[in-house]
Amino acid sequence: MSHSIQQLKIGMLGGGQLGRMIIQNAINLNLDISVLDPDKEAPCRYLVKKFTQGALTDFDTVYTFGKDKDLITIEIENVNIEALKKLEQEGKKVYPQPHIIELIQDKGSQKMFYQRNNIPSPDFFLVEHKSQISKYKDFFPFFQKLRRGGYDGRGVTRLADPDKLDVAFDAPSVLERLVDFDKELSVIVARSESGEVKCFPVVECEFNPKANLVEFLFSPANIKKSVEKEAIQIAAMVAEKLGIVGLLAVELFLTKDGKVLVNEVAPRPHNSGHHTIEGNVTSQFEQHLRAILNLPLGDTAIVKAGVMVNVLGEEGYEGTALYKGLDDIMKFSGVYVHLYGKVLTKPFRKMGHVTVVDNDILKAKQKAKLVKSTLKVIA
16 A cells, blocks of 8 residues: 555444454554444444444445545445445445455355355255245255345254245245254455465354354364365365455354365454454454555464353343353453443343463363353343
């Protein structure tokens, strides 16, 4: 970039916890970041000099917000693409690029992209209406995923029986064949404007079946070297084929018979990379900034084994958040607490995360289980 990065006016769409952690890293580089978010009490609200409350999906709001910026980025995919395309046409840098966000916003387009580029992914069918699902009765069971608007486990339902379609969505969706998987893995990959690509080591995710959200994340993943190599190659290939500038989280299945398949991707920092703040040389948030500013990408090596625990709102509580057990977990060595500054809790809302680092992954896992059972978000 011709002038120093400190002189750039950077705009970010979204002011949630991912944005908050991007800004925490931007402060170290003395960057000028403004934020647009619909929530007047968004987690980023008090961390930036300029905060604008407004809808991320409204053309005029996004266009007006971006007009005086040099560079625009996102922390959430659900944004107005047409406004970003217009800003890009007018010479603004928009990273990740609008056409890539648009492709990823639609799970059907995402699946067709994998197919076109020979990227291994579970078999699928596309349907427009619920009535078309029964055509594929020989291929049950499926996960039905809404093509647009699903996030954090929402917009996904399991269809086990072609005669019981009352739970099915009546909207354009992807029917994805169920995969008999052994583990769910994730690779965060960064690609800079100049085309430099770096992947973080593979992590393993353990999901909460009720909320369909990551409960524990283990770094490094307990997998064979050959699987690690393949997962990293696939993640890098997806980033290269997309030509993305910024961060890409690639969620993967490791099947029982040893195949690595792409589940889905997110064009931004991701829940499966939070451990990198304490566990790796460079965090995913700093890496995102390096990529969009075309700085050399940072070293992604693991410093210490880590386990990340999502801190979710407890069932049965709704209202102003209270953190029970915080004092107790702060006694442990190697425990790092990140609360997201959300005023209100509700069941399964992501309120924060805790990363536990240790030279011994088994010790880190034990501590993480203690954290999980001790720290509760109530109201």
